[in-house]
Amino acid sequence: MPSDHMTVKPLILAFDTSAAHCAAALLRGHDIVSQRLEPMARGQAERLMPLLEEVLAEGGASYGDLQAIGVGIGPGNFTGIRISVSAARGLALGLDLPAIGVSSLDAQAFGQTGTVISSLDARRDHLYLQIADGAPGLYTPDSLPPLPQDDRPICIGHMADDIAGRCGGIVASPRYATAEAIARVAASRLGQPDLPAPAPLYLREADAAPSHDTPPALLDA
Amino acid sequence: MTQTLTFLGLESSCDDTAAAVVRQRDGGPAEILSSIVYGQTDLHSSFGGVVPEIAARAHAEKLDTCVRDALTQAHLSLDDLDAVAVTAGPGLIGGVMSGVMCAKGIAAARNLPLVGVNHLAGHALTPRLTDGIDYPYLMLLVSGGHCQFLIARGPELFTRLGGTIDDAPGEAFDKTARLLGLPQPGGPSVQAEAEMGDPDRFRFPRPLLDRPDCNLSFSGLKTALMRMRDQIIETQGGLTRRDRADLCAGFQAAIVETLVKKTQRALDLYLAEAPGRPTLAVAGGVAANTEIRKGLMQLCATSGTDFLAPPLALCTDNAAMIAYAGLERFRAGARDGMDLIARPRWPLDKTSPALIGSGKKGAKA
Numbered sequence: 150m151p152s153d154h155m156t157v158k159p160l161i162l163a164f165d166t167s168a169a170h171c172a173a174a175l176l177r178g179h180d181i182v183s184q185r186l187e188p189m190a191r192g193q194a195e196r197l198m199p200l201l202e203e204v205l206a207e208g209g210a211s212y213g214d215l216q217a218i219g220v221g222i223g224p225g226n227f228t229g230i231r232i233s234v235s236a237a238r239g240l241a242l243g244l245d246l247p248a249i250g251v252s253s254l255d256a257q258a259f260g261q262t263g264t265v266i267s268s269l270d271a272r273r274d275h276l277y278l279q280i281a282d283g284a285p286g287l288y289t290p291d292s293l294p295p296l297p298q299d300d301r302p303i304c305i306g307h308m309a310d311d312i313a314g315r316c317g318g319i320v321a322s323p324r325y326a327t328a329e330a331i332a333r334v335a336a337s338r339l340g341q342p343d344l345p346a347p348a349p350l351y352l353r354e355a356d357a358a359p360s361h362d363t364p365p366a367l368l369d370a
Numbered sequence: 371m372t373q374t375l376t377f378l379g380l381e382s383s384c385d386d387t388a389a390a391v392v393r394q395r396d397g398g399p400a401e402i403l404s405s406i407v408y409g410q411t412d413l414h415s416s417f418g419g420v421v422p423e424i425a426a427r428a429h430a431e432k433l434d435t436c437v438r439d440a441l442t443q444a445h446l447s448l449d450d451l452d453a454v455a456v457t458a459g460p461g462l463i464g465g466v467m468s469g470v471m472c473a474k475g476i477a478a479a480r481n482l483p484l485v486g487v488n489h490l491a492g493h494a495l496t497p498r499l500t501d502g503i504d505y506p507y508l509m510l511l512v513s514g515g516h517c518q519f520l521i522a523r524g525p526e527l528f529t530r531l532g533g534t535i536d537d538a539p540g541e542a543f544d545k546t547a548r549l550l551g552l553p554q555p556g557g558p559s560v561q562a563e564a565e566m567g568d569p570d571r572f573r574f575p576r577p578l579l580d581r582p583d584c585n586l587s588f589s590g591l592k593t594a595l596m597r598m599r600d601q602i603i604e605t606q607g608g609l610t611r612r613d614r615a616d617l618c619a620g621f622q623a624a625i626v627e628t629l630v631k632k633t634q635r636a637l638d639l640y641l642a643e644a645p646g647r648p649t650l651a652v653a654g655g656v657a658a659n660t661e662i663r664k665g666l667m668q669l670c671a672t673s674g675t676d677f678l679a680p681p682l683a684l685c686t687d688n689a690a691m692i693a694y695a696g697l698e699r700f701r702a703g704a705r706d707g708m709d710l711i712a713r714p715r716w717p718l719d720k721t722s723p724a725l726i727g728s729g730k731k732g733a734k735a
Contacts, residue, residue: 176431194467194470194711194712195709195710196472196709196713197471198475198478198708198709199707199708199709201478202478202708210657211585212478212479221408227423227426227427227464228426228463228464228467229652231426231427231430231464231467231468231471232467232468232471233471234431235430235433235468235469235471235472235475236474236475237469237475237623238430238433238434238470238472238475239433239434239471239472239473239474239475239476239477239478239479240475240476240478240479241434241475242434242438242448242472242475242476242479243448243476243477243478243479243480244479254480304659318640318642319637346431347435348431349427349430349431351427355421355423355424355427356423357417357421357423357424358417359416359417360417360418360419360548361418362418362545362548362549362553363553364548364549365549365550365599365603365608365609366607366608366609367551367609367610367611367614368606368607368608368609368610368613369610369612
């Protein structure tokens with residue numbers, strides 16, 4: 150692998166299955182070589198790898214040509230996130246390449262100038278929301294964190310109209326399609342040292358109720 | 371043709387994340403070069419059972435590390451592998467899916483063949499991995515999630531003689547431990563209590579023993595134990611250590627007798643086929659119970675049947691059995707594509723009628 154990736158245009162394969170789709174993009178330097186988005190509610194686990202091979206083949210590349218993997222880590226569908234993150238970890242291990250996890254909130258905010266409020270539908274009357282580079286969180290529409298009031302933030306995503314109305318913001322659309330955005334964010338982080346392995350960004354606890362069995366009193370404890 | 375094959379195996383169908391490397395020269399004994407198992411008991415302990423979403427979360431972030439450790443322990447690199455085998459079901463689908471995707475990633479990256487393995491086949495073929503025994507042999511698979519009698523005839527050819535129609539015995543042990551305030555997993559803690567107790571003080575039901583088949587039921591036993599416990603608590607306000615030990619002993623005696631008597635029936639059916647060297651093998655965590663083992667060994671001794679219990683580490687969930695089962699499938703010509711499906715339900719025996727979970731989605735295991 151070239152020691153200086155600025156001189157050779159790095160080739161990055163990015164993919165995402167955090168929502169009802171299978172998406173993949175191949176980025177060389179600043180240019181998208183090929184990309185695909187296939188809407189699907191289920192079946193991503195079967196479709197993802199063949200799709201990646203198709204996107205690579207369309208770009209005249211193979212796994213061995215890559216410099217990095219970019220992967221969507223959510224928030225979104227738990228199973229969907231794990232499908233991509235697990236595949237990315239397996240590919241990274243097999244190729245000895247970095248796999249860079251990119252959140253859906255960062256991906257849809259990428260390429261804007263100014264403060265971005267990025268939001269996604271979290272279902273059950275909740276939304277995932279992130280302000281600029283702050284920590285992403287899970288909120289209800291009635292309990293949003295303090296929104297920046299002064300600098301006309303750019304509002305992208307779920308309930309963007311509502312959010313913009315509350316903070317004098319401007320509603321905008323994501324600049325790039327999901328997989329392309331993930332590839333571009335990954336490219337921007339490629340030189341960073343000690344990139345962590347991609348991990349799902351759930352932002353929601355696992356549904357689990359503690360056991361109801363109460364142990365009996367021991368009379369001669 | 372002599373061909374030495376080195377397989378990586380991945381397992382993540384319940385609450386153990388596992389990776390292993392197994393090597394076999396064609397016709398020779400299989401050799402486990404490494405076997406790594408990361409348990410999740412602590413993550414689930416406060417919930418009184420395995421929580422699927424918690425299990426899936428842990429698997430997704432541990433599988434690749436587990437594979438690295440297995441390679442390190444085997445002193446091998448990915449270049450030394452001939453294929454990747456992975457549990458593709460049955461089990462908790464979130465975990466199975468993570469394993470399948472990680473395996474696909476490794477296989478695609480290294481251009482290695484991928485072999486999907488039935489988790490139950492992994493258990494059922496373990497006696498061949500450890501002792502190289504010949505088909506056909508009788509298998510009792512008894513764990514926290516499964517309980518069935520199988521005649522193993524080939525890497526993908528199994529006849530199920532019977533099994534549980536509701537819970538697995540491991541679940542009953544865990545539930546008993548919870549009801550009596552003993553630590554999880556319930557198998558070892560209930561057994562330890564039972565050793566100090568009187569098995570005859572409380573009489574528990576022996577479900578389905580009145581039926582001539584090889585099917586079992588354990589859910590009623592749980593309820594019986596709870597009633598017995600509640601009766602004692604009602605009269606004296608709590609349990610004594612003696613009560614607790616006696617309840618465990620009575621409960622375990624019921625499980626042992628039921629399993630042994632049903633194994634007798636399965637053994638009769640198997641022996642009627644006049645196998646060359648009759649063998650009963652056990653697998654699954656419950657097979658570690660010493661009373662169950664004792665009962666099964668006595669049974670085998672009276673019928674001239676070899677009794678085979680693999681080491682405990684290979685009885686409970688592990689990836690060496692998956693690598694080995696993949697190896698056997700591979701030698702028989704099996705290959706899976708990058709569209710390999712993770713399956714929550716996947717009965718080993720596709721012809722025998724389903725015992726549990728047989729709704730419109732089909733048999734579970």
